[in-house]
Amino acid sequence: MYDLILQHVARHITLAPHEEAFFQSLLKPRSFRKRQYLLQAGDVCKHETFITKGLFRAFTVDAAGEEHVVMFGMEDWWISDLYSLLTGNAATQHIEALEDSEVLCIEKSDLEKLYQQVPAFNRFMRVMLQNAFVAHQQRVLASISQTAEEQYLAFIKKYPALDQRVPQHQIASYLGITPETISRIRKQWSDARKK
Amino acid sequence: MYDLILQHVARHITLAPHEEAFFQSLLKPRSFRKRQYLLQAGDVCKHETFITKGLFRAFTVDAAGEEHVVMFGMEDWWISDLYSLLTGNAATQHIEALEDSEVLCIEKSDLEKLYQQVPAFNRFMRVMLQNAFVAHQQRVLASISQTAEEQYLAFIKKYPALDQRVPQHQIASYLGITPETISRIRKQWSDARKK
DNA sequence: CGCGACGTTGATTTGCCTCAACGATTGTGG
DNA sequence: CCACAATCGTTGAGGCAAATCAACGTCGCG
Secondary structure, eight states, X not given: OOHHHHHHHXXXXXXXXXXXXXXXXXXXXXXXXXXXXXXXXXXXXXXXXXXXXXXXXXXXXXXXXXXXXXXXXXXXXXXXXXXXXXXXXXXXXXXXXXXXXXXXXXXXXXXXXXHHHOTHHHHHHHHHHHHHHHHHHHHHHHHXXXXXXXXXXXXXXXXXXXXXXXXXHHHHHHHTSOHHHHHHHHHHHHHHHHO | OOHHHHHHHHTTOOOOHHHHHHXXXXXXXXXXXXXXXXXXXXXXXXXXXXXXXXXEEEEEEOTTSOEEEEEEEETTOEEOOHHHHHHOOBOSOEEEESSSEEEEEEEHHXXXXXXXXXXXXXXXXXXXXXXXXXXXXXXXXXXXXXXXXXXHHHHHHHOXXXXXXXXXXXXXXXXXXXXXXXXXXXXXXXXXXXO
């Protein structure tokens, strides 16, 4: 059960056996059924969560009741409402399982202990955050500079696995466009191929 | 000259005197005149840079020759092309001074030394990145869920200082809208106030 | 089976962009 | 020190990409 996360960590830092054991002791396995919520907006996010199996979406609901997908998470990814976790404020995001899923949770207080007792983990989390930061920066750039079609194309190129597993209207929400627009883009592509 | 950055760091971690001295010894002051480039796209970004005075913009140039402002940086902020710094790949961003500015640079290799010798700095950088990550996530959300007017309003509310100092067409570029649109939004507001 | 979730397609609307022309200000070289 | 160019913002007219609104087909599931 812990193989995936230990390999994941080992890709970035090297842990002594007792450190690895300590890390593992802080992890709590949980299961989620499709449509079950890992986090509700309004609650305080108290865990960082590593996905070992399945698929999640994090989304917000705006004043008009519209949902906006902030991110997806699948195997080998972390997911949480980082803002809430860090500040202790109420979460602005919901996190919902899109498939039956399994995760490993680590509580905020245990994460702090981990940073204290295994300093290498500061480095590990720094690298995770650097990558996430760069990814979000590129996403911002895409959304201010590209057309709907360019964005959708970039998405399926970057996340072919997600394109297979996530309903199209969720991808549309993630990109900030409508499901109809994605449908029309796909139609254009298939029409062009036929010719 | 170093007061600002030492205070900035002290807000998040506590350093022993010899650690502070070591940190300071790694910092190299540089000055930039308005319009001077701190980094050119194509070069490899080799420094993390702390701004002690002035104002910068980071921007990319797309295939059509259009500029897109990725971020602004002013006093008390860090600026770099993090992607290039981390990977060693050519920078995708230009960074240009919008005012006469002064900065403190720290080289990548020195930053690594710092992480090794002063472990608290891993924590410090982690916190910086967490904040930057959250800020970018909110920016993504804004760009997929808000109108041009809502975004502009949120911008001047969040960064009133930047609204004063940055030319409007640069803000437009940052938001992914045209200068004309911002101009019209402002006209609407002033017309509404007159009535 | 019947209902909800999901995707498709068409008709219409609209927010924002594009293109263009024009002041106001700043800066600069002769 | 002035003439001229460059930069920046404003305003108007017209166009287009994508949203909205609406109807319909299909699939999977309780």
